[in-house]
Amino acid sequence: MSAQMEEWHFPAGYDQSYLPDPSSPYWFPHRETMDPEERNAAVLVRLREVMEYAYATSPFYRRKWDAEDLKPADITSFEAFEQVPVIQKEEMRAAQHEHPPFGDYLCVDESEIHHIHGTSGTTGMPTAFALGRRDWEVIADNHARILWGMGVRPGDTVFVAALFSLYLGSWGAMAGAERLRCRVLPFGAGAQGMTARAVTWLARTKPKAFYATPSYALRLAEVAAQEKIDPKDFGLEVMFFSGEPGASVPAVRDAIADAFGARVVDCGTMAEMTPFMSASATDRTPDGMLLWQDIVWHEVCDPTTFRTVPFGSEGTPVYTHLERTSQPMIRLASNDLTRWVMEDNPCGRTYPKLPDGVYGRIDDMIHIRGENVYPTEVDNFLRGVADYGGEHQIVVRRTGSMDEMIVRAECTLPSGQRDDFERRTGSGLQSLLGVRVTFESVDAHTLERAEHKSRRVVDEREHTKR
Ligand code: 8LQ
Missing domain, CATH: 3.30.300.30 (ANL, C-terminal domain)
Incomplete structure (x- = not known):
């Protein structure tokens, strides 16, 4: 069955010259629309493969799973997989403290590292993220595929209005847009007077797509109004957001859509989980976020037992990489809150959905x-x-x-x-x-x-x- 799934192998690697047929709404028609049971069966095999890889290459995972007497070969069902202990952020911090700077869950040679990102460290010890060169290409491919699903096409100008720093959001959006053969305008954010300059650049370049955090888009609309410029004149068609709740909060979503006259698309999991756009809406399923289960395995779990909750219920997202080889995350606890459903999506993709997005952190x-x-x-x-x-x-x-x-x-x-x-x-x-x-x-x-x-x-x- 997996033979029919486009480019489905581990370690992942994609044909860098591939682009879908321009008339296709899908990047990978089969992978995106296949019977979910069939997809899940292929994912289960992949989960075992990723765990075998992590067990062989990472003392962190060996320690963690040996303590539970758990072997990757035991993962013959999703029920078994749900018993794999989750990873909490403190464990990663501790591993990086013991084995600086990347922790002993870096599963590739340091020479393979292509980008280093990290948390801002405002609320504790910063965590470093190491992304392999090959992984970066795969991330770009995955993000290009998801941007295609949002309606972004080669040649479109994509304006990235988020911090170009340790933050992965801006870089991840840019990598995807580049792979999609878009024109990227890596504008950034955060410097003195930059929002007013963003208004000028948006008005001059009239990009089709825009990426930021939702609160920054609202800020931008206010600054445009102060400059007597109507944000609708930017001519944006699609605005995609990650980083915080907002794009799925109805009144925030409407405020952005009304101010800019553009479609609002929510996406985003966690920086550790890059390709973080694996939870994302599409042009024809615009509300909430679809869970692109063949890129990252998303579970919505009871926050105390970390077993999945039935569709229709609320829980906390738990994420597992299916394609990362550098620092693959296997059952990373997000400590966020959401609700998931499985229904027919207007776009035809057979993925589960978070109809209300991720609506907050348990801690918040x-x-x-x-x-x-x-x-x-x-x-x-x-x-x-x-x-x-x-x-x-x-x-x-x-x-x-x-x-x-x-x-x-x-x-x-x-x-x-x-x-x-x-x-x-x-x-x-x-x-x-x-x-x-x-x-x-x-x-x-x-x-x-x-x-x-x-x-x-x-x-x-x-x-x-x-
Ligand atoms: N978080 C991120 N995206 C969210 C969304 N769409 N809706 C609600 N909450 C969201 C690099 C990407 O932007 C992902 C990112 O922001 O990673 P971080 O900086 O590690 O922060 C992750 C947290 O941001 C998540 O756990 C959510 O609480 C929030």
């Missing part, structure tokens, strides 16, 4: 007085409120023995005329969230905008780990 969920509050719910609500100024902050603090939640939101009205706005918004939030909220309004354009991923929650409670 605010536990307050017995209720769980997702920061994305607040974002979604505020964007629907008239006179909202576009940015907000959520502060959680303990006063005496009580937890208190303060939502501070910008308002476009002058300070003497906000009583009605404050009443509407405060009571709306309270009934939506089911907890008491102290609501405050501030002037528009006074809260900090994100140039990268937004950080809107300030949890001042001592016991809360952030």
Whole structure:
């Protein structure tokens, strides 16, 4: 069966001159539309192969699996695979501390390393990501294939408006666009005055596709308005996003689509999981994200047992590389939250779907007085409120023995005329969230905008780990 699957082998390697028939909606028609049971059977064989490879080349995996008396050959069913212990980020940090700089799960010779990326390290020891030369080519191929699914075509200009630094998002988008024979405009983000310059460049070059974080796209729309330029005049057709929730948060998605007059596509797993676009919507299945299961094996699991939950249920994504040879991740726990379904997709791809995208990190969920509050719910609500100024902050603090939640939101009205706005918004939030909220309004354009991923929650409670 796997013989019919286009270019399906491990280690992976793709014909770099291949491009699909221009009339085809698919890069690999068979792999993308095949019977999911058949695909799963091929994936199961591949999972064993990847595990055998990792066991043979990485002391990290040998240690981890020997401790459980687990051998790659035992993986003869998905049930068996679900018992493979997950990897948590702390384990990778510890492995890199013991075996600097890449940890003993680097499965290729150091001479094969082509790119080094990493976490920003703002919340702990930074983690280094080593990507092999051959893997980079495969990543580019996978991303090109997914961009094709979004409707991007050779010759299109792709504007990359994300940090070109340790962050993998921008580089991964660029690699895919290059492989697709697009014209890449690696604009970047984050330097002083750069957003205004991005407006000028977008207006001049009129790219077809655009990549950034969702919060940065909204920031860009605001700056364009200040410069008296309508973002619709950029002529963008497709805007694809990763890095944080937003492109699947209905009000955020609509705000971006309305401001730019473009299609909004959500994608993204984790930097460690590059090709991180393996969860991605398509042009004809635009909502949520499809799980391209023949590139990365995505499971949605119970966050305590790490067994998969049935379709229709909520859980946490757990990811396994099927094509990486440098630092392959086998059951990496994301600690994010999502829901998955299996249904007929309008685009004809037979992949499962996250209909609401990834809606937050378990750690970012605010536990307050017995209720769980997702920061994305607040974002979604505020964007629907008239006179909202576009940015907000959520502060959680303990006063005496009580937890208190303060939502501070910008308002476009002058300070003497906000009583009605404050009443509407405060009571709306309270009934939506089911907890008491102290609501405050501030002037528009006074809260900090994100140039990268937004950080809107300030949890001042001592016991809360952030
Ligand atoms: N995260 C990433 N993409 C997300 C999305 N589409 N929806 C909701 N949350 C998302 C390089 C890529 O952008 C992936 C990336 O951002 O990798 P990082 O920096 O390792 O961050 C990963 C985390 O970003 C995920 O675990 C999600 O919480 C979020």
